[in-house]
Amino acid sequence: MLLAALDLDGTLVDQAAAAREWTVEFVSRWDLPRDAAAGVAPMLTARGPKDAAFDRLVETWSLPVSGPDLLSAYRRRMPQLVHCTNADKDALRRLRAAGWRIGVVTNGSVENQLGKIRATGLSDLVDGWVISEQAGVRKPDPVIFEMLAECVGSSLEGWMLGDSLDHDVAGGAAAGLSTAWITSAPVADARPAAGAPAPGASAPTITAPTVADAVTRILACAGEPEYR
Numbered sequence: 001m002l003l004a005a006l007d008l009d010g011t012l013v014d015q016a017a018a019a020r021e022w023t024v025e026f027v028s029r030w031d032l033p034r035d036a037a038a039g040v041a042p043m044l045t046a047r048g049p050k051d052a053a054f055d056r057l058v059e060t061w062s063l064p065v066s067g068p069d070l071l072s073a074y075r076r077r078m079p080q081l082v083h084c085t086n087a088d089k090d091a092l093r094r095l096r097a098a099g100w101r102i103g104v105v106t107n108g109s110v111e112n113q114l115g116k117i118r119a120t121g122l123s124d125l126v127d128g129w130v131i132s133e134q135a136g137v138r139k140p141d142p143v144i145f146e147m148l149a150e151c152v153g154s155s156l157e158g159w160m161l162g163d164s165l166d167h168d169v170a171g172g173a174a175a176g177l178s179t180a181w182i183t184s185a186p187v188a189d190a191r192p193a194a195g196a197p198a199p200g201a202s203a204p205t206i207t208a209p210t211v212a213d214a215v216t217r218i219l220a221c222a223g224e225p226e227y228r
């Protein structure tokens with residue numbers, strides 16, 4: 001069975017938009033100056049461990065909470081703020097109807113990522129997921145893709161769809177998958193302005209604005225040997 005592996009943040013869910021929404025709530029909750037928001041959102045969506053970012057938030061605004069407590073509140077709230085489009089959900093149903101196994105592979109904490117997978121209804125539309133905190137390995141390490149294939153009961157043959165050239169495209173390709181670079185979902189990391197991979201970056205098999213668009217093209221070319 002073919003595998004459709006999908007990234008979560010910036011691919012299936014609008015993580016950056018949710019982070020902006022959380023920021024509005026945060027600024028209001030602590031009665032911070034309006035311009036505080038401009039510095040908060042980039043800290044939330046930067047890659048890597050969030051502990052330091054939340055310690056810095058507490059310190060910067062002299063908040064009467066600890067960094068870990070604020071981070072914990074953020075992780076409880078974020079799953080309620082992210083969304084997955086109906087078009088992308090329909091695309092997952094089309095993949096499933098075509099006999100594919102579908103899995104989410106994401107770097108992050110179990111509490112936060114699993115909360116998002118469940119709150120958006122993605123848990124009903126995919127066959128499994130691998131979250132780096134639990135797996136003990138992160139994208140782009142090919143091992144995490146092997147774990148996903150095993151988790152959903154497929155061979156490591158198919159496609160990886162994601163918004164990160166470094167984690168999703170390079171990682172998926174290293175694991176032997178064809179790759180779709182998803183370019184229109186809001187993302188934290190900067191993308192090349194022209195919408196093309198920077199020189200030296202991994203080249204995706206296809207580039208598509210959304211998961212739904214990528215799936216349409218993948219299903220159309222699934223029978224062609226060069227994409228298998």
Ligand SMILES: [Mg+2]
Binds near residue numbers: 007010162163164
């Ligand atoms: Mg992503």
